Amino acid sequence: MNILVLIKQVPQTEAATEINPAGSYIERSPVTLYKMNRFDEYALEEALRIKETCPETRVDVITLGPEHAKEVIRRAYGMGADNGIHILADNSNYLDPSAVAARIGEEAAKGNYDLIFAGIMSEDMMQSQTGQMVAEVLGLPCVSSVVALTLDERAGKVMVKRELEGGVRHSLEADMPVVLTVQAGINTPRYPTLSKVLKANGKDITTITENPVPPRQTCVLIRYPEKQRAGVVVEGSRADKVRELARILRQKNIMR
Amino acid sequence: MNDKHILIIAELDEDRLKPVTFELSHHAKNMESNPDNILLVITGTAPGHAAREASERTGLDVLCVTVSGTEFMTNATRKDVVVSAAKRFNPSYILCPHSSEGTDYGPGLAVRLSAACISAVNGITRGEDGSLLFSRSICGGQYNALMKPDTKPAVILVQPGLFPTEKNQGEPGRIIAETYTTQIGHIRMTGIEKTRESSSELGQAKVIVAAGRGVGNKENLDAIRRFAALFPGAAVAGSRPLIDMGWLEYRYQVGITGNVVSPPVYIACGISGSTQHIAGMGTSGYVIAINSDPHAAIFNVSDLCIVDDIIGFIDAFEDFEKEE
Numbered sequence: 001m002n003i004l005v006l007i008k009q010v011p012q013t014e015a016a017t018e019i020n021p022a023g024s025y026i027e028r029s030p031v032t033l034y035k036m037n038r039f040d041e042y043a044l045e046e047a048l049r050i051k052e053t054c055p056e057t058r059v060d061v062i063t064l065g066p067e068h069a070k071e072v073i074r075r076a077y078g079m080g081a082d083n084g085i086h087i088l089a090d091n092s093n094y095l096d097p098s099a100v101a102a103r104i105g106e107e108a109a110k111g112n113y114d115l116i117f118a119g120i121m122s123e124d125m126m127q128s129q130t131g132q133m134v135a136e137v138l139g140l141p142c143v144s145s146v147v148a149l150t151l152d153e154r155a156g157k158v159m160v161k162r163e164l165e166g167g168v169r170h171s172l173e174a175d176m177p178v179v180l181t182v183q184a185g186i187n188t189p190r191y192p193t194l195s196k197v198l199k200a201n202g203k204d205i206t207t208i209t210e211n212p213v214p215p216r217q218t219c220v221l222i223r224y225p226e227k228q229r230a231g232v233v234v235e236g237s238r239a240d241k242v243r244e245l246a247r248i249l250r251q252k253n254i255m256r
Numbered sequence: 257m258n259d260k261h262i263l264i265i266a267e268l269d270e271d272r273l274k275p276v277t278f279e280l281s282h283h284a285k286n287m288e289s290n291p292d293n294i295l296l297v298i299t300g301t302a303p304g305h306a307a308r309e310a311s312e313r314t315g316l317d318v319l320c321v322t323v324s325g326t327e328f329m330t331n332a333t334r335k336d337v338v339v340s341a342a343k344r345f346n347p348s349y350i351l352c353p354h355s356s357e358g359t360d361y362g363p364g365l366a367v368r369l370s371a372a373c374i375s376a377v378n379g380i381t382r383g384e385d386g387s388l389l390f391s392r393s394i395c396g397g398q399y400n401a402l403m404k405p406d407t408k409p410a411v412i413l414v415q416p417g418l419f420p421t422e423k424n425q426g427e428p429g430r431i432i433a434e435t436y437t438t439q440i441g442h443i444r445m446t447g448i449e450k451t452r453e454s455s456s457e458l459g460q461a462k463v464i465v466a467a468g469r470g471v472g473n474k475e476n477l478d479a480i481r482r483f484a485a486l487f488p489g490a491a492v493a494g495s496r497p498l499i500d501m502g503w504l505e506y507r508y509q510v511g512i513t514g515n516v517v518s519p520p521v522y523i524a525c526g527i528s529g530s531t532q533h534i535a536g537m538g539t540s541g542y543v544i545a546i547n548s549d550p551h552a553a554i555f556n557v558s559d560l561c562i563v564d565d566i567i568g569f570i571d572a573f574e575d576f577e578k579e580e
């Protein structure tokens with residue numbers, strides 16, 4: 001079986017980015033650190049588990065982003081991925097998911113994949129679109145928000161559960177090839193192993209140069225969200241903050 | 257048939273309309289002053305009752321598509337139905353809920369129509385040139401982005417629960433009834449499961465102390481529990497990643513895919529404040545957030561903000577209380 005996993009490099013939540021001077025997008029700051037999108041770790045783990053149970057399975061990963069996006073491919077190698085494809089693209093302006101999906105779809109079409117995994121959402125752009133769009137570009141069926149997966153390789157199909165709001169789940173059966181977007185909690189993603197990480201350093205990454213697709217939407221303005229509540233910041237030392245919180249909680253009769 | 261400026265795609269829970277449908281009609285009427293230019297699309301295996309309710313409650317025309325040939329309709333079928341409606345009614349905007357279902361069919365629908373797709377929309381405004389702009393939260397809620405679609409139609413997925421529903425005073429709209437026969441496709445739905453085990457503990461709590469990934473590890477949940485024990489009638493809850501990692505049971509999850517809670521006091525400990533979490537606690541009485549990152553989005557929805565390491569802070573708080 002051939003499996004492709006879409007992995008995206010995103011800024012770490014705590015090591016924040018900044019708004020660019022034009023106010024039109026975000027840019028990296030001196031403290032920005034990057035990581036693999038958390039939901040994509042679950043997607044990759046699901047693929048690696050299939051590889052462990054089905055002989056002759058190949059797991060490829062693909063990412064679209066600037067030069068430093070290669071780091072997520074190295075991490076994926078460290079976790080056990082076989083081949084990495086990097087579509088080199090400048091992401092200093094907003095990238096329309098339909099354009100990202102068109103580029104990823106074009107590469108995915110060459111690979112004869114039985115299963116394509118994506119994360120349910122990227123932590124930075126929070127769109128929950130790209131995986132479903134890749135499916136449509138390729139004319140493949142798609143199930144999003146997958147929280148359980150059983151593979152029937154002989155019958156060429158997967159049995160999945162997809163999660164809706166408030167604890168509702170739908171059970172579905174889908175013929176392969178199929179695109180699945182994976183929700184967190186489906187598994188426990190493994191950490192890269194040292195031996196694989198060492199090997200990954202010498203491993204090739206197929207790099208494809210940019211071939212931009214016209215966007216269908218524009219990001220006009222980025223701003224900080226408005227405060228929806230008082231947002232009083234407790235100032236001072238830790239002792240001051242402790243005292244102030246205790247005072248407020250007593251005043252509200254929350255604490256004796 | 258006349259063109260329609262906006263199509264609204266209704267969402268059903270089995271055969272009943274979900275409230276988000278009326279939130280979408282409220283939006284549509286803000287975007288388009290003439291309700292005759294708005295069409296509500298309801299697709300289902302037995303959508304008749306919902307269609308009547310929608311036409312009465314919104315006064316809008318309703319396209320009611322009854323799907324046959326299957327027990328459970330899939331989103332692949334819904335996509336086909338909406339593509340066909342979009343080709344006939346030539347809308348500028350197609351409004352869908354940003355729900356699990358909406359995000360399942362919306363992006364693919366957009367690709368089929370060569371349309372822009374703007375998801376998780378939390379506000380609709382007009383730009384200086386009068387064009388409609390759609391705001392959405394990015395980077396875990398750190399920023400808001402204003403997006404402009406460059407295509408006709410544009411598929412817009414609107415976040416449920418943020419806006420009022422509406423009630424029509426006037427005449428019900430017309431119902432256009434159609435049927436659609438599906439073929440058995442590459443995706444087949446085999447069942448529906450409801451695993452809702454909502455925690456009455458959270459429903460009754462005076463204080464909810466909620467832990468997030470910022471607590472660091474499972475052992476540190478003990479500190480959160482000791483902290484909660486200082487407040488009579490308090491319960492411990494968590495953000496989704498803690499449930500995903502098995503640190504807490506599902507019934508303690510707060511958020512769009514967990515419990516929606518509204519206690520008098522909500523204390524968010526090491527929680528970033530993503531939209532999906534806020535959807536589950538945004539109406540709490542008084543919100544206190546403790547987070548080491550001064551830019552964390554949770555502070556935008558908090559009454560009281562404490563920037564500190566959560567475990568260090570709780571230890572100091574306990575020491576202070578012992579001395580008192």
Ligand SMILES: Cc1cc2nc3c(=O)[nH]c(=O)nc-3n(C[C@H](O)[C@H](O)[C@H](O)COP(=O)(O)OP(=O)(O)OC[C@H]3O[C@@H](n4cnc5c(N)ncnc54)[C@H](O)[C@@H]3O)c2cc1C
Nearest residue numbers: 468469470495496511512513526527528533548549565566
């Ligand atoms: C379809 C869908 C449904 C979802 N449903 C839900 C849901 O129901 N509920 C839910 O919660 N999430 C849900 N999520 C996940 C959501 O998008 C976020 O990923 C999640 O809420 C983040 O959890 P968190 O705030 O605990 O973790 P993070 O976002 O990782 O934030 C951790 C926070 O802790 C802070 N921190 C770090 N170290 C410390 C320290 N030492 N002291 C103090 N603070 C510290 C950081 O600054 C950061 O703000 C859903 C996602 C999707 C796609």
Ligand SMILES: Nc1ncnc2c1ncn2[C@@H]1O[C@H](COP(=O)(O)O)[C@@H](O)[C@H]1O
Nearest residue numbers: 006007064118119121122127128129130
């Ligand atoms: N630039 C990218 N490179 C690789 N995969 C991506 C990229 N953008 C999005 N994806 C995939 O699509 C999923 C959903 O992203 P989004 O539509 O941005 O929420 C992510 O979890 C990834 O699996």
